[in-house]
Amino acid sequence: MELLYTREHEWIKIDGTTGVIGLTEYAVRQLGDITFVELPEVGREVRQFQILSSIESVKAASDIYAPLSGRVTTVNEALDTHPEIINEDAEGNGWLAGIEISEPAGKKALMIREEYDEYLRGLP
Amino acid sequence: MELIFEKSVAGRRGVSLPDADLPRTTELPENLLRRKAAPLPELSELDLVRHFTNLSRRNFSIDTNFYPLGSCTMKYNPRILEDVAGLFAGFHPMIAQLPGGESYTQGTLGVIHELGALLCEITGMDEVTAQPLAGAHGEMTGIMIIAAWHRARGNKKRFVIVPDSSHGTNPASASMMGYEIVTIPTAPYGDMDLDLFKKAMNSEVAAVMMTCPNTLGLFNPHVREICAIAHAHDALMYYDGANLNAIMGKARPGDMGFDIIHLNLHKTFATPHGGGGPGSGPVAVKKGLIPFLPAPRLTKSSDGNYALEPHNPLSIGRMAGFYGNFGILARAYAYIIMLGREGLIRVSEQAVVNANYLKSSLKDYYDLPYDLPCMHECVFSAARQLQQGVHALDIAKFLIDRGFHPPTIYFPLIVKEAIMIEPTETESKSTLDAFIAVMKEAAELAAKHPEALLQSPEKMPVARLDETRAAREIKVCCPLL
Numbered sequence: 001m002e003l004l005y006t007r008e009h010e011w012i013k014i015d016g017t018t019g020v021i022g023l024t025e026y027a028v029r030q031l032g033d034i035t036f037v038e039l040p041e042v043g044r045e046v047r048q049f050q051i052l053s054s055i056e057s058v059k060a061a062s063d064i065y066a067p068l069s070g071r072v073t074t075v076n077e078a079l080d081t082h083p084e085i086i087n088e089d090a091e092g093n094g095w096l097a098g099i100e101i102s103e104p105a106g107k108k109a110l111m112i113r114e115e116y117d118e119y120l121r122g123l124p
Numbered sequence: 125m126e127l128i129f130e131k132s133v134a135g136r137r138g139v140s141l142p143d144a145d146l147p148r149t150t151e152l153p154e155n156l157l158r159r160k161a162a163p164l165p166e167l168s169e170l171d172l173v174r175h176f177t178n179l180s181r182r183n184f185s186i187d188t189n190f191y192p193l194g195s196c197t198m199k200y201n202p203r204i205l206e207d208v209a210g211l212f213a214g215f216h217p218m219i220a221q222l223p224g225g226e227s228y229t230q231g232t233l234g235v236i237h238e239l240g241a242l243l244c245e246i247t248g249m250d251e252v253t254a255q256p257l258a259g260a261h262g263e264m265t266g267i268m269i270i271a272a273w274h275r276a277r278g279n280k281k282r283f284v285i286v287p288d289s290s291h292g293t294n295p296a297s298a299s300m301m302g303y304e305i306v307t308i309p310t311a312p313y314g315d316m317d318l319d320l321f322k323k324a325m326n327s328e329v330a331a332v333m334m335t336c337p338n339t340l341g342l343f344n345p346h347v348r349e350i351c352a353i354a355h356a357h358d359a360l361m362y363y364d365g366a367n368l369n370a371i372m373g374k375a376r377p378g379d380m381g382f383d384i385i386h387l388n389l390h391k392t393f394a395t396p397h398g399g400g401g402p403g404s405g406p407v408a409v410k411k412g413l414i415p416f417l418p419a420p421r422l423t424k425s426s427d428g429n430y431a432l433e434p435h436n437p438l439s440i441g442r443m444a445g446f447y448g449n450f451g452i453l454a455r456a457y458a459y460i461i462m463l464g465r466e467g468l469i470r471v472s473e474q475a476v477v478n479a480n481y482l483k484s485s486l487k488d489y490y491d492l493p494y495d496l497p498c499m500h501e502c503v504f505s506a507a508r509q510l511q512q513g514v515h516a517l518d519i520a521k522f523l524i525d526r527g528f529h530p531p532t533i534y535f536p537l538i539v540k541e542a543i544m545i546e547p548t549e550t551e552s553k554s555t556l557d558a559f560i561a562v563m564k565e566a567a568e569l570a571a572k573h574p575e576a577l578l579q580s581p582e583k584m585p586v587a588r589l590d591e592t593r594a595a596r597e598i599k600v601c602c603p604l605l
Contacts, residue, residue: 030540033591033592033595033596035592035595035596036595036596056595058517058591058592058595059534060534060535060537061292062537083596084596124493124540
């Protein structure tokens with residue numbers, strides 16, 4: 001099990017060839033109360049750092065990017081009716097989607113927790 | 125306040141209509157006939173007048189309060205423009221569309237054509253279409269024109285570049301038309317990072333969309349270079365005219381190198397807006413793009429007659445019925461004529477002076493992430509107030525209680541706890557000073573008694589609304605009685 005982060009504040013929990021994707025607590029704090037989550041379509045092929053889906057909060061609508069390339073295998077349907085789960089547990093029950101990873105080499109472009117924390121400290 | 129349906133009393137009428145003396149028709153198909161009466165409110169004329177008058181008194185508008193909503197240019201709408209628009213109220217919009225109908229509508233067509241000529245002069249472009257009904261509609265029209273131009277040249281293009289400070293409608297419009305969006309981060313000088321832009325630029329880029337000055341109220345010093353780089357890759361430069369109020373008569377997008385621009389008549393040219401319209405988003409283009417403009421094109425012949433040109437094979441087609449929102453076009457035309465060249469220059473100067481006055485008056489009280497001379501608007505951050513638990517939203521709510529419409533908040537997205545203020549040229553120094561005093565009061569309260577801000581507003585017809593719940597539990601239908 002491996003947990004990696006993007007500069008756009010997504011996390012991916014990797015188990016073998018599958019990964020579960022979500023938004024970091026930092027991102028969710030910036031967004032404020034989440035009001036709507038657009039879940040990606042199961043079966044869709046996504047490219048690393050391309051748009052996976054989008055999310056709306058009381059402040060803004062934002063895109064969510066795929067941390068790695070792959071095929072969407074599962075989505076967190078509970079978010080459809082209860083987007084607040086993301087506010088309550090962004091890095092756990094607030095996961096967004098699971099993917100079958102097609103290009104694990106993309107991991108090189110992601111950060112481990114310590115690197116992500118360091119990156120956050122550098123943000124304004 | 126009761127809904128109009130709740131005030132309904134069975135049988136009450138505003139007007140009494142005589143009984144129909146014609147037989148009831150039975151020719152309509154059964155499935156189109158109404159089985160029970162429509163649930164309309166039943167009120168007397170006086171009930172109705174009181175209902176809407178009372179509603180209007182709860183309205184917060186440019187007619188009642190200072191309205192410094194950033195990137196929206198909420199300037200005063202001179203009342204004489206209403207009279208001017210009213211002069212055309214009797215014309216039926218279909219007339220010009222009928223065969224030979226142009227000869228009966230030379231005056232209205234003339235207004236549209238002459239307005240187009242003035243907008244060309246202001247923007248440095250060659251021709252205008254007045255069809256688009258709002259800014260975002262203009263953007264969509266613009267991107268369709270860009271796509272048609274590339275297709276006609278046999279270009280294969282995939283991408284549209286936008287800065288991360290752009291209006292959300294820019295990437296949305298380009299994306300709707302099938303382009304992939306490339307977003308360029310903002311550099312410390314407050315505009316699209318030139319080096320990153322150069323790296324992102326390639327032969328598959330269809331267009332670069334820029335707002336100049338941008339949503340931070342800053343003018344991009346590299347704009348000519350950006351245009352040159354884009355053109356070298358056979359990409360077109362798109363100018364989002366939302367912030368044109370800052371540069372009228374001072375600089376022209378066409379001279380900077382832009383190929384296509386949409387204008388927001390309802391912002392820059394003083395026509396009413398807010399509350400959903402009607403807007404008007406004419407699109408102006410350089411010569412090479414004229415064949416792709418929406419049909420029908422409005423032309424002026426050598427004998428001075430206006431005509432609607434039949435469909436041009438390269439045109440992207442019709443973008444709106446009739447001629448766009450004509451009432452808005454007539455108001456904008458009158459506004460430009462009334463102010464003239466010198467007047468428009470003074471508009472821009474005063475708008476910029478007012479914004480800089482606000483910026484320098486408040487910079488000790490709020491963080492200013494990009495502390496540079498601004499154009500028509502400036503963007504503060506409530507990051508300092510956030511340390512006391514006060515968000516930009518709380519400050520906005522407090523301003524309502526003090527009689528000011530809040531500025532734009534949480535936009536542009538690149539500024540944390542953004543407060544984006546655009547005073548426009550139509551406000552007096554005393555109004556600006558009153559606003560500054562309340563903003564200072566909010567900053568002082570945030571530092572000493574943050575809890576006082578969290579309950580605002582308290583003096584309005586409705587107190588603090590639960591915006592999160594309103595967005596999560598959407599109920600937009602009122603159950604009819």
